[in-house]
Amino acid sequence: MIDTATHLAEIYTSEAGAVYQCDRRNRIMLDFAGQRSLLKIEAFLRLKHAVDSINLDEMASSPARAADFDIVTVCGCDRCYVLTLPELCSLKELLAGARFMLELNSMLHECLHAELV
Template structure:
């Protein structure tokens, strides 16, 4: 027996994509050639961790240790090791995906209230 997984595209950019899998109730984040499956709360923790990184401070810091950032969140089995340009792209990807999820939720609420 073979089942196909239905993925809905949430947001796509040159850097990656975020998809929603309704069957498994997960988000799939494609970035740097890898695909990571996350629950919604883990996605939000990851976004919060990435948002907390000060890219400007990282850019002006002369120490070699500031050339990359290691990001790990509870509920995600992947550890992200990202350079400044990768962090910029990843931050944008996660932010835009979150915005699209909020927009879809608002539209769903508006349409549902009009039908009721």
């Protein structure tokens, strides 16, 4: 069970879900498709890589019934995602937005810290 009383900082939100940062537990919370997953940053990055490696164009153009969905699971993630093409597109956008915001926050922190020193 995820402790929702913990202070969460919103990283990125889209229509598909949201990504939060929990400083207390040093974790990323992914809220997607009505489910919440608590991930270490390494597992978050592995999940993003796994989703990015799926060829959405090939999936969309394939007539095979098995191409209607994909299964995504990574080490360190408590969920196995069985996603359709629209869900994969939404998750891909959510993870990309969150990754961008994490990188931006890191760069801002470095710049501010460099000026203070």
